[in-house]
Amino acid sequence: MSLSEVLVSLGAYLLPMLLFFYMGLDVLYRNPKKIEHQLVSLIIACYFIMFIEEYVRFLLPIEYSPALTALWFSNVGIAIPGIGVHFISKFSGMDKRLPRWIYPYIFYIPLLIIPFNIFSNQKYISSQDFVQVGIWKYPVYNFPYFAAMTGSILIAIVYLVFLLLGQARVRASQDHEREPIYRLMIAGTIITMLWVVFFGYFQFENTLPPYSYLYGGLVWCFMLRLAMQRFEFLNSNKQRYEQLFNLNPAAILLVESSGTIKEANPSAKQLFDHLQLEHAGLDALASAELKKRLRNQLEIKELETKIHNGERELTVLIDGDYVTVDNEPHVILIFRNITLIKEHQEQIAFLAYHDALTELPNRRFFYERLAAAIAEAERKEQQLAVVLIDLDEFKETNDRFGHDAGDALLRHTAGLIKESVGGQGMVARLGGDEFVLFISPLPSTDCVYEIIPEIEERFASRSLRYGNEQLFAKLSMGISLYPRDGLDGDSLLNRADKAMYKLKRERKLRKHNIDQLTQSHSIL
Template sequence: MEVGVLVPGGAQERTAIPVLKDQAPASAGAQRVLIVDDDARLRDLLCTVLTPLDCDIVQAGSGEEALTVLLERQVAVIVLDINMPGMDGFETAQLIRDVDELASTPIIFLTGQAEAGDLHRGYDLGAVDFLVKPVGRQVFYAKVKALLELDQSFARLRSEAAKLHEEQMQAARAAEIRQRDELAITRRREKLTNIFAEASIDLPSLERTIVTELSQMFDAECVLRLPTPDHGWHESLSHNESRGALELLQALMAGTDAETVARAANYDTVMVEELTARSQRFGVVCIGRADGPRFTETEAALFRGASAAAALAISNATLYRVQAEYAAVMQATGDAILAVDVSGVIRSCNKAAVSLFSTGPDTDALLGRSICDLAVDAERGRMQEQLDDALTTRQEVSLEMTLAAHDGRHVEVMITLSPIGDSVDLLVAVVVHDLTEIKHAQTEIRHLASHDPLTDLANRRQLTDRLATLARDRTTAADLVALVYVDVNHFKAVNDTYGHDTGDELLLAVATRLRSAVDEDTLVCRIGGDEFVVVLEDVPSSAAAVASGDRILELVQGQPVHCGSAVLQPSISMGISCLGATAHTPEELLTQADMAMFEAKKNQSQVCVLYTDAIGSRQQGKVNLRTEVVEAIARSDLRIVYQPIVNCETNTTFGVEALLRWRVGGVEIPAGEIVALAEDAGQAARLGRWVLTRSFTDYASLGRDDLKLHVNVSPEQVVDCTFLEHLFSTTRDSSIAADNVCLELTERAFYGDPKPAHIALRSARDHGFSLAMDDFGVEYASLTNLMHVPVNWLKIDRSFIADVLDNERTQRLVHSQIAVAECMQVGLIAEGVESRRQADWLRDAGCVLQQGFLYSHPLEVTDLGGYLDSVE
C-alpha cells in the first residue's frame, strides 16, 4: 500500500512512499529500537545506554530517514526527537500513524523543553511518553525496556491468537465434515424409518424388514430378539440358514453386552442396542461381522439411529395391536362406552351403547347428540354439572343416576366420567354400567338376609330386630307381646322315612297354615329346621295369648297334608311367653317360650303351654343336670349295675346286661335320661367309652367266661371316629374274648344317614362281637336295618311284655317279633318280665331268654358274684 508523507519541500505537498509488507528483523528473534535525532552524538549516547538490552538499535538523523528505515524494518519502539530540521518529530509521527501496520508502534518523544501544547499534540499522535533533554540514563533505559517487554507480550498474544484462529478453522472444517456425515446418516435413517413405517402395522412383517434392512445396510449378520406375551422370546435372523446368524443368536442369548457377544460368537466386531421407545424396552437388536472390517464411528452412529427408528416402529406396531385389542374389548364389553367432547356431544360409542340408547344398529343415531339427552329429565342438570366438574378438575367422577333407554325404560346405571387427551383435543370417556341386575340382586340379598329361603317367612334376624323394637317401644304394662314357639313333632322321622323333599313340603304346609292363621301384619318366622315363631302384639292378657295359640294349633293340625305320595298328619308342640308378664327382655321371651314348647312336647300336650316359673325351674334343673353329668363323667361318679339274663327252661344264667346309674341328691337318674343329658352336652362318646371300660373291667373280675356281657352303646358313640379303636383296645386291655361281648343298640342309631353306623357295626361283628337290637319294634322300626346290620339278637321291649297277657293285639305283635327272629335266624330276649305267667307265656311262644324283676333287680358288681353262686 502507499501513504502520504510530508517532506521538507512544502507543508501541503505529499509524496507517496511504499511501505513493505514483510519486514524481516536484523537478527532472528531480536527486537528493534529506532532512535531518530538530528544530533549524532546524542544518538550514539542513547545507543550506548540501550546496549545492555537484547535488541537491535537502528539510528536515523531525520524524519525522512526514519520513514525509510520503517519501510525496510519492523521496529518495536521508536525514540523520536521533536525539533529536527526539515520534517519535525510531530509530522514524522503523523505519517507513521497513518500507516496501519505502524499505528500501534509505541513512540517516545524527545524534546528540549516540554510545553503544554507540545504534550497535547504528542499524545494526540499516540505518543506513549515524553523525555526532556538532557535525558536521564536510568529513566530512558527503564522506559525502553518496559516497552520492549510489552511488545514481547503483544507478540505472544498475537501468536496465541493466530494459533487459536487456526484451531477454530480446523474445528469448523471438522464440524462441517461431521455435519455432512450426520446429514448422510439422517437421510439413511429417514429412509430406514420410512421403510419400517411401511411395515409397522404387521409386527411379524416389521421384524423381517428390520433384520433384512440392517443386514444389507451394514453387510453383516443381524439378530432381533423381542419378548412374547407369555414371557418368552421371539428371535428373527437375517439369514435363517446362516451358521453365523445362529452363532450370533446363541451368543446374544448368553448376554447383551457387545464384548460378551463378540467373544461368545468368535466375532471380530459386534454392535448391540436395546430397543427402547416411549420409556419402554421392547427387545435387543444385534449385528456382527465375522470376517469383515470393524465398524466405524459413522456406522456406529447410524446403527444407533437405525435402532431408535426400529424401536419406534415396533412401539407403533405394538400400540396399533393394543389399540385394536382395546377396540375389540370395548365393542365386546357389555357396558355402554361413549366418548364426548367438552360440550358433551357424543363423538364415538360402542355397540352396547347403540343397543341401549339407539333404536337401530347404526351408531350415527347417537353421534352428535348430547350425553345429557340420555338422562331422564330430572337428572339432566346433574349430568351436566358432573361433566363440567370432570372437565374442570381433570379427575374421574363416578355417580349413580337414571338414564332413559331407547324404548323409554328408566335404567339405573353407574356412570364413570374420565377425562382423556390434552387441552387441544380434550375428551371425556363415559362408561355406563347397567345396575338393573345388581339392584335386583341387592334386593334379593336384603330379602334373603331377613327371610327364610324355603318358606319365605321372616328369619331369626328379622325376629331379633322386631323383638328389640317392641321391647324398646313398649310404654304401658297393659300392652303384652306374646311369642308363640312352634316345633314340628317327629319331623326327623319324616325326613328319615320319606326323604328331605317330603320333609320340606311338610314345613311349607305348616308355614302356610301359620301364616293364614294370623293377621297380615303379624310376624311369622322360621328360626330353625322345624321351629317357627309367631309374634302376637297388643295382646290384652296371657289368657288371650294362650287362646290365640290354641286356635293356631287347631288350624295347623286340623287337616292332613298331602306331601307327594305321602299323606301326613301335622303334629306340633307350642309354647307361649309374654313380654311384660314373665319376660322382660327379648332374650327372656325367646328362652321362656322355648321352655314352654319343650314342656308341651314332653307331655305330648294338645294345647298351647304357657310358660310358668315351675316350667322354668324344671328346665333350669335339666340344664344344671347337663352340667353335672359332664363333671360326673370326669370324676367317674357314675355306676354300673348288672341285670341277669336267664334261660327260663333251664333256670341258668345266660348273661348279664350292664346298666348305667347315677344318683343325684338321693334321686336315681334313669339310664336313658343320663344318656340324653350326655348327648345334649356333647359327651355321649366320652360316656360310652367310660361305660365300656368299666363294664369290661367288672366282667373280667367275675372270671365267668361262660356268661355273655351285654353293653348298651349310644348312636353318637357308634358313629364316633374313635369307637372301634377304643372297643378293640379295651377288649385287649381287659383280656376278655370279643365273642363274650354283645353290643346293644337302639334303632335311633340308624336315623339320618345309616351308612356310618352300618360300617362300624359290621366291623365290630367281623372282629367277633355280637350285636343286639334293643327295644325292637318301638319308635321307628325299619326292617331294612336287619338287612344291613348282622345282629345276633332281638330284644322285645318291656312295653309289649306288660300287656302280653291281657291284650290280644299285643300277643299277635309279640308272635310276629318271634317269627321275624326265627326267619332271620337270630336269638330273642324278652325284657321287663315281672311275673311267672309272663315268663311261661313267652316260653310257650318260643322266647326262653328273659330278664326282669322276676329273676333279679339290677345288682351292684359286689353283689353279682353272690347272686350267680346262689342260682347254681
Template sequence: MTLEKALLLFICYGIPIFFFIYMATDVLLRNRKKTEHILLSVICICYLLLFSEEYIRNQLSVEYSPMLSAVWLSSVGLLIPGIGFHFLIKFTHLDKSMPRWLYPYVFYLPAIFVIINLVTGARLISAQEFVQSGMWNLPVYNSGYYIAMSASIGNNILYIIPLFIALKKSALPEQKAIYKQLIFGVTVAILWHVIFGYINYGDMLPPYPYLYSGMVWCYFLRHTMKKYDFLNLYDKRYEKLFNMNPDSIMLMDFKGMIKNANPKAEQLLAMLQITQSQFISLLDDHLKEKISNKQVIHEYETEISYQEKRIAILVNADYVWVDNEQHILFILRDISVQKQYQEEIIFLAYHDPLTRLPNRRFFYEKLDEAILRAKQNKSRIALMLIDLDRIKLLNDNFGHLAGDEALQATAAIIKDAVQHKGTAARMGGDEFILFIENFTGNKEIELLTKHMHDQFVSSQAKYGLSSLGMSIGISFFPEDAIDGQALINIADNNMYDRKKARRA
C-alpha cells in the first residue's frame, strides 16, 4: 500500500471512525443509565462498524467485497433503522402510548432479517457486484443496490413521523426547538442520501458516499442530546430551590394524584393527615372548575380543611408538560397566620382588646339598627348603662391585673346576660352598655340587672372589698326616648342616681 493510499484511507475512514468513537463515548459518559444515551451510543457504534468495514474492504482484493458487504455492511445497516426508531420513540416519550407487549420488541424485528441476510447471502439488500477503479472497490449500481438505498431513504422519511407527533404535543418552546432541530437533521440526511446515494460518482468519491450522512445525523443527535441534558441540568439547578422553598409546591396530574411534592408540601399533607390523592378533593368547587378549564390561577385565596384541621391558603397554579402529559403545578402559601392578623385587626376596629366586647362605635351602629326594627315592629328596647363601683380600690390594693380581671369578668357576665337578645359593649374605663330587644316586661329587666350585680359581687368576693358592685341605669324605648343618644343619656342619669344612692 502506498503512502498516498494509506493517507487517503485514513482521511476517508479513519477520521470518521475516531469521530464515532468520540461521539459514542461522550454521549454514554453523560448518563450511562438513561436509555436514550445508551441507544445513541449504539447508533454511533453501528456507524463506526460501517466505516471500519469500508476501511478494511478497500484494502483487500475486490473479490472479498461481496462477502464483506453481505455479512458485515448489510447486517449492521439492517440494525440501524430499528435502533434509530427506538431512540426517537424513547426520546419523544411516545413509548408511553405503546402497548407493553409491543415496546421495545418491535424495533428489533430487523434482527430476524439480519439472520436471513446471513443465510441468503443478502442478494436482495446489498450489492453483489464490485469493480476496482483506481484505489476503490466500487459497488455496481444494480437493482439490489437501489432497493437497499430506497429502503434507507424511506426509513429516514419515517423518522419524521414521531418527531412531528412529539412537536404537535409539545407545549414548551425548548422542547419544540429540540424536535425541530431533529427534523432538520433528518431532512439533511435524506437529501444527502438522495444526492450521494442514487448518483454514481465513480471513483471521484469513496464507495457508498451516502454513509457520511451518518456523521451528519449523529452530530445532530448529539447536539440535541446536549440540549436535552442541559434542560435536565437546568431542572437540577433549581432542585434545591424547589426543596428549600418555604411555600408548598406540588406537581399533580389531572387524575388528582400528586407526582412530586417538596418538603413543605409533604409537611402540609402530614399536618392535614391526608394521602396524596385526597388533596384535590379538599379544594373548593370554584377552584376545581378553574383547574378543569386549565385556567391559570393567580393569588386565589381559599381554605382547606380535613377533620378538625383548617388552614387558609393562597393558591397559584399553572400547567406544565411532563413526559408528554399535562400536569398542574401548584404553589400553595399558608396564610393562616396572616389571616388571623387581618381578622384581629378587623375585630379590634369594632371591639375592645381587653374584654373582647364590641366598642362604642359598634354599639351605636347596632343600637340604631335595633331602634329601626323596633319602630317597624312596634316593639320595645331596654337599654342598660353599667358602671363598676369602687374599681379603683381593687387597682390600688391588688394591682391593675386584678382590675383587668374584674373588667373581663364583667364582660363575661354581660355577654351571658345578653346572649342573642341584643348587644353588649364596653364604653371605656369601667363603663359598659347593653340593650335587650326581646323581653317580656320591665320585671324581666329588673331581675336581669339584679342577677348581673349579684354575679359580679360573687366573682369579686375573693378580694374582700364589700364596696365593689355595679350601678346600673335603665331606659326604655319608646317610653323614655326614641333616639339612641337620648336613651343613653337617660340611662346615664339613672345610673348616677343609683350610684349616689349606693354611696349614701
C-alpha cells in the first residue's frame, strides 16, 4: 500500500470513525440512563461499525467484498432505521400512543431481514458484484442496491413525519423550549435524506469512496448529538426547577388534563394532609369555579376560592398556567393558604358591625339596616316598629355579683330577645344595658303589642344560673311606629326612648306608692 493510499484511507475512514467514536461516547456519557441517549449512542455506534467494515474491505482483496458487505455492512445498516424510528418516537412522545404490547418491538421488525439475508446467499439487499476502479472497490449498482437505497429514503420520510407531528404538538402547546430542537432535527433529517439521494443514486466512481451516501450519517449524527445536548440542557433546567419545586413554601400541584395529580411538592402534601394526593384527582379538592376555569382553559391568576382538604374547607389564592410535560398538556397550580387571614378579616369585619360581648349588631349596623328598612317601608307603604329595651336594676346586679355576672346577664338577655323576635326583624345592642329592635314589615299595630308580652313572659320564666344564684333580667320597653311617630331612625328611636322612660317613671311611681302604703299598714 502506497503512502497516498494510507493518507486517503485515513481521511476516508479513520477520521470519520474517530468522529463517530467521540460523538457516541459524548452522548452516552452525558446521561447513560436516559433511553434517548442510549438510542442515539447506538445509532452512532452502527455508523462507526459500518465505517470499520468499509476500512477492512478497503484493505482486503476485492473477492472479500461481497461477503463483508452482505454479512457485516448490510446487516448493521438494517438495524439503523429501527433504532432511529424508536428514538424519534420516544423523543416526540409518539410512543405514548402505541399499545404497550407492541412498543418498542414494532420498530425492530426489520431485523427479521437479517436471517433472511444470511440464508438467501446474501443477494437480495446488497450487491454481490464489485469492480476495482483505482484504489476503490465499488459495488455494481443493481436492483438490490437501489432497493436498499429506496428503503433508506422511505425510512427517512418516516423520520420526518414523526418529527413534523412532534413539532406540531409542541407548537400547539407553545413549548418554545423544545421547538428549536425539533427544527434542528428536521433540518438534519432533510439534509441527510438529500445527501443519500444525491450520493446514493448517482455514481462518482474513481472520485469518491464507495457508498459515499454513508457520509451523510456524519451530518445526521452530528445533528442528533447537538439536539441531545440541547435536550440535556432543558433537562438540567428541569432539575433546577425540580429543586425549586420541592423547596417552594407554596403548595404546587402538577395536574394532567384528565385531572390526575401527577406531582405534588412537600408543601402541597402538608397543605392537603387529609388527602392521598398520589391517589386523589383534582375533583377531590377543587371548587366548581376552579374546575370551570380549567375546563375552559381560562386564566388562573390570584383566584380566591374554597377548596377541600378532606372534610375541612380552606380558602386559598391560586395562580396557574398551562404547560406541556413529556408532550402532554398539563396545568401547574400554585396554592397560597389564606384561611387564617380570611378568618381574621371576617372577624375584624364582624366586630366592625357587631358587639363583641353579645355578638349582636352594634349601633352603626342597626342604623344602616333601619334606614334601609324605612326606605323599603316608604316604597311599599308599610308600617315599621322600633322597640327600645333597657335592663332594670342592672347596676345592682353588677355591684352585687361582679362584672362577669353582668356580662353573662347581658349575653343571656341578647339571646332571649333574639329568640323572641326570630326572623321578624333585627335586634342590636346600642351599648351598656340598652338594646333595640325593629320589626319590618309590620302587618298591623296589634302585632308589636303582642310581641311585648311574649318577651316579658320569656324573661320572667327563664332565669340565668350564675354559681348558686338565679339571675332574672327585668326589662323596660318603649315603642315607636313608622310613619306615625317619625320618618327617620333618630326620630323613631327618640320617640321609643321617651315611651320607655315614661314607663320607667310610672313603674317607680307605682312602686313608691306601694311602699308608702305598706309602711302605713305597718304603723297601724
